[in-house]
Amino acid sequence: xxxxxxxxxxxxxxxxxxxxxxxxxxxxxxxxxxxxxxxxxxxxxxxxxxxxxxxxxxxxxxxxxxxxxxxxxxxxxxxxxxxxxxxxxxxxxxxxxxxxxxxxxxxxxxxxxxxxxxxxxxxxxxxxxxxxxxxxxxxxxxxxxxxxxxxxxxxxxxxxxxxxxxxxxxxxxxxxxxxxxxxxxxxxxxxxxxxxxxxxxxxxxxxxxxxxxxxxxxxxxxxxxxxxxxxxxxxxxxxxxxxxxxxxxxxxxxxxxxxxxxxxxxxxxxxxxxxxxxxxxxxxxxxxxxxxxxxxxxxx
Numbered sequence: 001x002x003x004x005x006x007x008x009x010x011x012x013x014x015x016x017x018x019x020x021x022x023x024x025x026x027x028x029x030x031x032x033x034x035x036x037x038x039x040x041x042x043x044x045x046x047x048x049x050x051x052x053x054x055x056x057x058x059x060x061x062x063x064x065x066x067x068x069x070x071x072x073x074x075x076x077x078x079x080x081x082x083x084x085x086x087x088x089x090x091x092x093x094x095x096x097x098x099x100x101x102x103x104x105x106x107x108x109x110x111x112x113x114x115x116x117x118x119x120x121x122x123x124x125x126x127x128x129x130x131x132x133x134x135x136x137x138x139x140x141x142x143x144x145x146x147x148x149x150x151x152x153x154x155x156x157x158x159x160x161x162x163x164x165x166x167x168x169x170x171x172x173x174x175x176x177x178x179x180x181x182x183x184x185x186x187x188x189x190x191x192x193x194x195x196x197x198x199x200x201x202x203x204x205x206x207x208x209x210x211x212x213x214x215x216x217x218x219x220x221x222x223x224x225x226x227x228x229x230x231x232x233x234x235x236x237x238x239x240x241x242x243x244x245x246x247x248x249x250x251x252x253x254x255x256x257x258x259x260x261x262x263x264x265x266x267x268x269x270x271x272x273x274x275x276x277x278x279x280x281x282x283x284x285x286x287x288x289x290x291x292x293x294x295x296x297x298x299x300x
Contacts (some may be wrong), residue, residue: 005232009225016228021268024228028261032226033077035245036219036253039070042205046078049179050094050145056203058173062151062192063183065207068254068288071183075147090140093117097147100182106155106168109148110134117141126163131172138176146172151184151191163194170201209251217242227264231274237259244280250288259285 005176006014016027042063051060067072082094098116101108110130114121119137121130137143154165154221173180181261182188182202192202221236249255263275266283 005230008232009227012118013226013228017230019228025265025268027228028264031073031076032157033073034219034222034226034257036222037215038207039074039077042074042207043078043081045205046145046181047212049181050082054177056174056177058177058179060170060173060202061181062188062202062204063181063207064186064188064204066209066252067185068252068258069207069209069283070253071207072149073253075149075181075183079147093141093143095145095147096138096141096143099149100151100153100184101253102153102156104161104165108163109165109168113146117139131175134172135176138178143176143178145179145181146176147181147183149183151182152188153184154191155187159194162191163198164271166191166198166202170198173201210249210253211251212243212246216246219256220245221255223260227260227275229264229267229273229275231276235275240277241275241280244277248285248287250279252288255288259283 004138006017011019016024019027027242045061049061052059063071063074079095079097084091084093086092096113098109098112098118101112107127107130110127111121111123114130114137115133117137119133121133125133148169154162157165169182180202182191189204192199192204210219217236220242224233224235227233233241235245245256245259249259259280260275262283262285264280267273267275267279270279272279
């Protein structure tokens with residue numbers, strides 16, 4: 001094994017090289033955090049919101065991006081950085097996260113929040129009762145931020161219901177004096193554009209597709225440090241590999257990671273121990289835009 005390559009690997013990854021092929025392949029597909037400049041900025045802004053002094057008009061945020069482009073990874077990283085902890089028979093929960101209901105009704109959202117908290121309530125409780133319970137348990141659990149993921153779910157309802165839902169979220173932020181972060185695909189912008197006051201409160205931050213630039217090459221270099229392969233692939237410095245990965249992932253970070261991981265699996269299975277063009281082409285990865293076309297789907 002190349003000593004220079006070994007030195008570039010993260011210590012925990014270096015330890016995995018002595019495992020069996022099957023164990024190394026399992027490690028490939030475990031969740032891993034890969035940092036990059038925009039993710040750092042978003043995490044820093046989330047920390048700013050979390051520690052913001054209480055006031056009647058708390059700043060809120062919309063994190064928006066296409067499917068498989070890193071939104072959930074960033075939110076999960078943030079939540080793990082601020083985990084619940086026990087204190088005097090109470091579970092202090094700095095950040096509470098729920099998925100938006102598919103009904104665009106605030107009472108269903110309140111039910112999801114109460115269920116997530118493990119708080120007792122009845123389905124027949126009126127919305128004001130649920131709001132009182134939420135305020136009570138948010139104070140007890142010292143919840144400083146609410147995250148509502150998949151906010152585009154509410155777009156199934158009429159615009160009037162979407163507007164009512166978003167107004168209720170805005171009012172909840174005001175009543176509890178906490179920031180609310182909503183997360184969704186690009187269509188989620190329709191939810192905040194229903195009213196100028198909502199649009200002003202939920203400031204959008206976009207996760208856009210990766211361009212083929214220095215940041216992308218830096219990302220490839222970071223990802224390679226997480227791969228349990230015995231030889232260097234030089235993804236960032238080998239142009240044909242970098243171009244292929246960018247082209248076939250179409251610039252989505254989730255697809256970039258999926259393509260590389262699938263290539264690593266092929267590499268281990270075939271005793272290649274690095275990612276080369278053969279691995280990328282033969283690992284049966286299909287471009288996101290081609291997945292709707294029968295002829296482009298690879299067989300197992």
